Amino acid sequence: MHLVTAEEMRRLDCITIDRLGIPAVALMENAGRAIAEEIIAFCNRRGKAGMAGAPRQGGGAAHSSAPLDASAWAAGSAHGEPAARSGARGVAFAAGATLRSGGPGGGPASPPKLTISGDAALMADHAESEHWLVLVGKGNNGGDGLVAARHLREAGIAVSLLYAVPPESLTGEAALQRDAAAAMGLPAAVHGGGSPVFAGYSGILDALLGTGAAGAPRGVYAELIAAANASGKPIVSADIPSGLNADTGETHEPCIQASLTVCLAFLKRGLLQYPGAGAAGRVVVRSIGIPAGLAREEGLSAYWLTPDVLEGVLGVDVRRRRAPDGHKGTYGHVLVAAGSLRMSGAGLLAARASLRAGCGLATWAVPGKLLPLLVGAAPELMLAGAGGEADGTWNAAAAEEVLKLAGQRDVLAIGPGIGRFEDDKAWLKAIWEGSECPLVVDADALNILAECDYGSWRQRKAPVILTPHPGEMARLAGVQTKKVQRDRIGLALSFARERGVTLVLKGAHTVIASPDGRVFVNTTGHPGMATGGAGDCLTGIIAGLLAQGLDGAQAAAFGVYLHGLAGEKAALLRDDPASVIASDIIEAL
Numbered sequence: 375m376h377l378v379t380a381e382e383m384r385r386l387d388c389i390t391i392d393r394l395g396i397p398a399v400a401l402m403e404n405a406g407r408a409i410a411e412e413i414i415a416f417c418n419r420r421g422k423a424g425m426a427g428a429p430r431q432g433g434g435a436a437h438s439s440a441p442l443d444a445s446a447w448a449a450g451s452a453h454g455e456p457a458a459r460s461g462a463r464g465v466a467f468a469a470g471a472t473l474r475s476g477g478p479g480g481g482p483a484s485p486p487k488l489t490i491s492g493d494a495a496l497m498a499d500h501a502e503s504e505h506w507l508v509l510v511g512k513g514n515n516g517g518d519g520l521v522a523a524r525h526l527r528e529a530g531i532a533v534s535l536l537y538a539v540p541p542e543s544l545t546g547e548a549a550l551q552r553d554a555a556a557a558m559g560l561p562a563a564v565h566g567g568g569s570p571v572f573a574g575y576s577g578i579l580d581a582l583l584g585t586g587a588a589g590a591p592r593g594v595y596a597e598l599i600a601a602a603n604a605s606g607k608p609i610v611s612a613d614i615p616s617g618l619n620a621d622t623g624e625t626h627e628p629c630i631q632a633s634l635t636v637c638l639a640f641l642k643r644g645l646l647q648y649p650g651a652g653a654a655g656r657v658v659v660r661s662i663g664i665p666a667g668l669a670r671e672e673g674l675s676a677y678w679l680t681p682d683v684l685e686g687v688l689g690v691d692v693r694r695r696r697a698p699d700g701h702k703g704t705y706g707h708v709l710v711a712a713g714s715l716r717m718s719g720a721g722l723l724a725a726r727a728s729l730r731a732g733c734g735l736a737t738w739a740v741p742g743k744l745l746p747l748l749v750g751a752a753p754e755l756m757l758a759g760a761g762g763e764a765d766g767t768w769n770a771a772a773a774e775e776v777l778k779l780a781g782q783r784d785v786l787a788i789g790p791g792i793g794r795f796e797d798d799k800a801w802l803k804a805i806w807e808g809s810e811c812p813l814v815v816d817a818d819a820l821n822i823l824a825e826c827d828y829g830s831w832r833q834r835k836a837p838v839i840l841t842p843h844p845g846e847m848a849r850l851a852g853v854q855t856k857k858v859q860r861d862r863i864g865l866a867l868s869f870a871r872e873r874g875v876t877l878v879l880k881g882a883h884t885v886i887a888s889p890d891g892r893v894f895v896n897t898t899g900h901p902g903m904a905t906g907g908a909g910d911c912l913t914g915i916i917a918g919l920l921a922q923g924l925d926g927a928q929a930a931a932f933g934v935y936l937h938g939l940a941g942e943k944a945a946l947l948r949d950d951p952a953s954v955i956a957s958d959i960i961e962a963l
């Protein structure tokens with residue numbers, strides 16, 4: 375699924391309107407109807423759970439668990455809520471009548487059976503117990519809310535409108551919807567300042583600000599957002615939570631904390647990036663008549679990383695089929711240069727993870743003094759000494775040994791647990807310039823790299839994959855960590871392009887940026903994976919995939935995806951995400 379910025383969304387809107395001739399008001403109708411359908415499904419779910427009218431915990435804190443987010447999107451973004459939408463809603467009226475005759479298998483004809491289905495998506499189970507307040511902004515987001523209000527009313531749900539600004543200030547399609555709502559007799563008021571009273575409503579539709587918003591919500595908008603959050607009522611946001619930066623995921627002060635966001639046409643980048651991903655609650659992407667193929671035609675290249683994207687965009691065989699006549703040489707040989715006396719585990723984790731990712735062979739290079747201590751640590755691994763005979767730490771001269779070993783292997787992964795040592799920059803430069811296989815750079819090797827002028831080093835032919843966490847990224851980019859987190863997609867993309875590397879920016883919803891301008895956001899995994907050694911496993915997994923012939927972007931994206939999935943599996947086995955440790959991730963691969 376494509377991810378878009380607000381600007382790109384406007385472009386796709388315009389193309390649909392201008393080139394295809396679909397009127398803007400038709401898109402708005404589709405948008406409003408989709409929002410109404412999702413609110414009705416929300417109400418029906420709530421009704422089934424026996425909580426009609428009850429607010430969501432504490433006024434809409436975000437979903438806390440990433441795996442839930444991912445699966446919720448997977449379910450909701452297609453044609454979710456089967457029970458509520460298409461389930462046994464009984465016989466209805468009007469459209470879609472089909473006549474069936476004849477018994478099963480062409481047997482004796484039973485009396486003709488008339489099957490008629492109605493507009494199930496717009497039927498509320500307990501409409502009488504619902505009363506929604508629609509907060510209407512001045513732009514098209516407000517217009518979407520007005521359309522939704524009409525459909526909710528049609529479903530028998532009481533609806534009231536609260537305009538942020540005098541309705542006369544609405545223009546274009548939004549003004550048309552204002553008039554339609556008025557003609558339908560929907561009760562409306564204009565926010566008069568202060569704190570509006572939300573008692574008596576069962577939910578709030580936030581249609582204040584969408585992709586046309588600029589900066590922090592001002593004046594009456596800020597008042598309404600703060601009051602809605604404080605009300606304790608469930609909030610459904612139209613397109614994006616008002617107060618969210620649709621591109622970066624930054625949340626302004628204040629920003630709606632939604633239970634559900636009905637995102638229109640294309641997934642906005644900001645809904646996948648924290649803290650925005652937290653403010654959005656559950657996200658459902660609904661089609662509104664803008665052809666999905668337009669994004670590809672327009673050359674957009676940011677994606678939510680799903681199996682479809684792995685296969686269709688990146689060309690990865692997600693089933694990881696192996697040749698029936700393959701042997702260990704077919705699947706490549708990884709060299710992991712990692713670990714030192716105090717942090718040998720980092721190297722062990724990376725090397726073991728590379729094997730679990732499916733490479734044929736893995737050699738683990740460590741400072742020589744450690745070799746005898748590691749014999750048998752992982753019988754599947756080959757061991758090699760590289761310097762450090764005296765004290766078990768790395769030294770600059772060890773680069774020569776690493777290069778010799780790398781010359782006979784398919785991939786080199788460096789960094790986990792190596793620490794800092796004298797002349798480590800010379801060590802890294804020698805490896806960077808001297809190795810001819812794909813290179814994965816992690817942990818301390820990234821900190822060393824951040825102090826090097828590697829733009830002036832000899833160009834590498836084989837790909838480089840950097841796997842920084844936000845702190846390491848900050849050092850690499852020479853900015854504050856806060857700035858890294860402010861626009862993770864934007865920063866990863868520009869860094870990958872400028873430096874000609876594949877970048878894996880770790881953290882909640884890891885971003886994978888490729889030097890050719892493609893960017894992928896992963897949502898597998900969970901906060902329990904924030905545990906020592908999890909990053910070392912990822913390094914090993916990516917190296918293991920590279921050894922099997924995947925290119926830099928394929929290995930990085932698929933590696934991140936599998937790593938998260940393994941973390942989810944490990945959490946299920948442990949019954950608690952917080953108990954997951956790095957070895958569990960390897961065992962769950």
Ligand SMILES: NC(=O)C1=CN([C@@H]2O[C@H](COP(=O)(O)OP(=O)(O)OC[C@H]3O[C@@H](n4cnc5c(N)ncnc54)[C@H](OP(=O)(O)O)[C@@H]3O)[C@@H](O)[C@H]2O)[C@@H](O)CC1
Pocket residue numbers: 387398401402405511512513514515516518582583584585586587588589590591592593595612613614638662
């Ligand atoms: N185009 C289409 O075909 C489709 C569009 N769609 C929908 O339209 C939405 C985008 O609509 P949009 O462009 O009208 O912008 P939107 O976010 O509603 O409001 C902008 C208004 O708010 C104001 N304002 C701005 N910043 C502010 C701030 N910080 N604090 C306070 N006020 C602020 C600003 O007013 P101004 O300050 O300029 O007077 C401006 O007029 C999109 O998210 C989707 O929901 C869908 O229906 C699909 C079809």
Ligand SMILES: [K+]
Pocket residue numbers: 515580581582583584611612613614615616
């Ligand atoms: K909104």
